[in-house]
Amino acid sequence: MQTAQRNSLRLLQWMMVASLALPLGLFVFASAVSWVSIRETADREIEHSLDVAHEHALKVFETIDRSLSEMAEIIRDVPDADIVAREQMLHLRLKRLVTSLPQVKSAWIFDAKGHALVNSLVVPAPEIDFSDRDYFKAHVDADIGTYIGEALTPRPPYQGAPFFGVSRRRPSEDGSFAGVLQASVFPEYFESYYARIGREPGSYFALGRADGTVLARFPIIDRDIRLDRNGPIAKLVAANPMAGLITVTSPTDGIERRLGYRRLAEYPIYVGAGLETSAIRARWLSTMSQHLIFGAPATALLFALLGLALRRTRHLHFEAERRQQAEEALKHGQRLEALGRLTGGVAHDFNNLLTVIRASVDLLRRPDLAEARRLRYIDAISDTVTRAAKLTGQLLAFARRQALKPEVFDVSRSVQMLSEMISTLVGPRIEIVILGSEEPCFVNADASQFETAIINIAVNARDAMEGRGRLTMAVGMAASLPNAAPLPQHPYGYVAVSVADTGSGIPPDQLERIFEPFFTTKQAGHGTGLGLSQVFGFAKQSGGEVAVASEVGKGSIFTLYLPRTAGSGRSRQPATDAAAIDGSGTSVLVVEDNAEVGRFTTDALAELGYAAKLVGNATHALEELATGAERFDAVFTDVVMPGMSGIELAQEIRRLHPELPVVLTSGYSHVLSEHGSHGFELLQKPYSIEQLSRVLHRIARRDVGQEAASASS
Structure with missing residues (x-):
């Protein structure tokens, strides 16, 4: 005890001696450490903001690039006269495209003289010469890929906010200059986005071209900005042209900033993010003022409070762990209860349906069964299968996994x-x-x-x-x-x-x-x-x-x-039952991994006069088509199969044999529920042979060819 008391007195004496010198030394040391730490933290924040701004800009320009590619494919090898003839349809497609892209003001297709053939704004296109615009002149001499122009103001009679053009050369068979595809992009779209993410005091964002032209900036200023190519900022960027972190004074507003910049992949565009150095200093002064105010007494008090808090926190963590274990046990029990209710309900309803089917099958096996009773039992089986399909559809609807049409x-x-x-x-x-x-x-x-x-x-x-x-x-x-x-x-x-x-x-x-x-x-x-x-x-x-x-x-x-959607739809006519259609020798390649379902399908098609060939997977189907795709008038494939799925098979057939129609069938597929049938005909399981015959009759290429021949004659 005495030793402890002596040690305590000695400690108090040392603390009295150090009460003047130590706080001063600690303050100086803490100031240096705090400055380095705050600078590093600010740099990390700048890098994070730059990552966000860079990813946003890259996605925006890639989206616009894909849209221009889509426009190019739509009008590939189409003469100007045909484009003008289809102006209304192309205008609507461009308008839908622009509506889906909030950053795009309008989309244009120009001929080789700079006149608009079609745009997303009005029909007909205005008789205005746009050949003096930078987004047009850049493509006249050579195909330079995607060009991003300077900020422009709308040309009368058009009005509105400034824009800059993202353009590409129109494709042509001989490689000559055929015109330009252009999308007008709002700089204010980027500025609004920067305003949302730049909430820290002193935040700065910029989007500019490699030649120093600033397209968008936050904070916003009311004048065009073009950096001097021989200025200090340009020299620092030239030393590390892809990315860097620099401290510069802006020639635009005279504010010194810690600035990070990064170039956008294949685009001649830079994205910048930064903080004013005054804001970084303000953080440091705020931190150090708190140390200066509280000093050593606050540190001692804080240590005591932290000790008490640690003890209390350990107790709270122990209680929270016990509560979490109890909640997990309760959730597990609730999940098991819900799963039991679901499986029990499915089993109950399906057992009822299977009972009807089993009883009807047993009665159909009885000898000397009257024709009327036999038809009644067959109808009972058919109706029960329909009810089972409806039950399955309701389960898929609840799970949001049904393939909607x-x-x-x-x-x-x-x-x-x-x-x-x-x-x-x-x-x-x-x-x-x-x-x-x-x-x-x-x-x-x-x-x-x-x-x-x-x-x-x-x-x-x-x-x-x-x-x-x-x-x-x-x-x-x-x-x-x-x-x-x-x-x-x-x-x-x-x-x-x-x-x-x-x-x-x-x-x-x-x-x-x-x-x-x-x-x-x-x-x-x-x-x-x-x-x-x-x-x-x-x-x-x-x-x-x-x-x-x-x-x-x-x-x-x-x-x-x-x-709600814009536009109008067609009135729906109630579906009516129709009889099966004779195949008349139509050849069908059936792809089904379930042997029983495959045999049923091919046997049923054979009864209707179809020539059906059954294979068990997509690989065998492609082998059959490789030996002679002309032997088949259509392909009927299941979606869910081991290895290559039915959708992948259909897409491969579309690539290799674009003239060969494909019909998909599935009882359930998450790919169908999330992405649709990718433009292929879809027949839901369970299907009747009447439904299958009508679908094959409608799309088989032999029937299409015969109809075309009869129409031409």
Whole structure:
């Protein structure tokens, strides 16, 4: 004890001696260390900001470059006269292209004399000579690839913000100069982006050409900027032309900055990001002033507080770890419960369907079965397969993994056409009120899935009203999705379809579970619990939302939101059943890895007069085509196969044999659900032989050739 006391006294004595000298020495040392640290931190921030600005600019110019390539492919080898003749169609394509690129003001196609053949702004193109513009003159003598011009002002009669041109030479067969493809880019697009990311005091961003012309800058100034090629900044950049970090005084505003710059890959463009050195010094002074104010007493107090905080933090971490383990156990149990409910529901419904199929098959095997009963059992099997396909479709809809077939249609008209079917479903004691919209209500979605969703909502409303009440269906507009502020909103707004009932309402404890698959409050045998899950999945996969408002005893309102689209669609005609079409010797290459499905398909096609050849995978299919693709009039392939998928096979066939049509088939594929069928005909499993024969009859190249021959004669 005494030794400890002596040590404490000695320590106090040393602390008294050091109380004057040590703080001063520590302050000087801390100042030097802090300055180096703050400089390094500022450099890292500059490098990070430069990474962000460089990646943004690179993506913008690459996107514009791809758009110019797309324009080039559209008009490749097309004479000027044909371009003018197709001006309206090309104008719409350019307009759609510009609409999808917020950084682009307009897109132009010029002839070899500098006159606009077509643009994205107006039809017809103006009779103005643009041959004096830099984005045109740069391509006259040679093909220099992508050219990025200086900032320009619109030429009358056009008005608006300044722009700079990104242009390429029009392709020609003999390599001669045929004109220019050009996109006008907003500098303010970059400046707005820099303003969003440059929130630190003293932040600086710039986008400029290799010759010193500044295209965009933050902070923004109201004059054009061109750096001197022999100035100090140009000399520093010339020493390290690809990238660097320098301290310079801007000749534009006289402010000294710590500046990082980097060149954009293959483009003659530099991106710069920096901080004012005064802002860096201000950080250092702020840090050191805090040390100066608090000094040694604050350090001692801080140490004590940190010790107490460490002890408390260790205790809190221990408690948090225990709580996290309990939460993980609870989540695991909930996942298992949800998985059990899902698998149990699927097993229950599919066992019911399989029971019908098995019973019908057993009865069909009985001898001396009457023809009428045999047809009834066959119809029962067919109907059950359809119900099973619908059940699978509802599960895929909830999981947002169904392959949608979007088309533009009028929601108001579709709801009006559904009213008669819904009236039959809900019964005569339920009054149906339809409230349409005065504005066009066009959406680009899967019309069949939309109709299924509305019917599912209506059937749930009927059950909630117990067959008596009022069902109100209203179509209107919404500027945004409900409760989705952080999400990007659709530029044209949304079409909102609300279905209101006067039923019993939904209790609050069940409101959050109504979209779960197989969750239902109905009695056994009165519902699968998949109707609302299909609505939920369809809305989400279509880029929309479904909202529910309900009060117990007063009814519920289900509102389906779908992104609105510009333009108009064609009226849909209800599908009708059609008989199978005779193949008349049409040759089909069937690619199917499932042997039973493959044999069924080839046998069925043979019965209809098709010449079908079955192979088990994509590799064998390509080998068959390599020996003579002319032997086949069409290829019918499954999507999901080991090795090369059906989509990859179809794309390879399109490359090697572009005249050979391909039909895809699949029960489910995540590639189809996310990216579509890539322009190929798609037949969903399970399919009937009638459906397959109609598809093959429509696209087989022999039929196409015969129709063309008959048309020409």
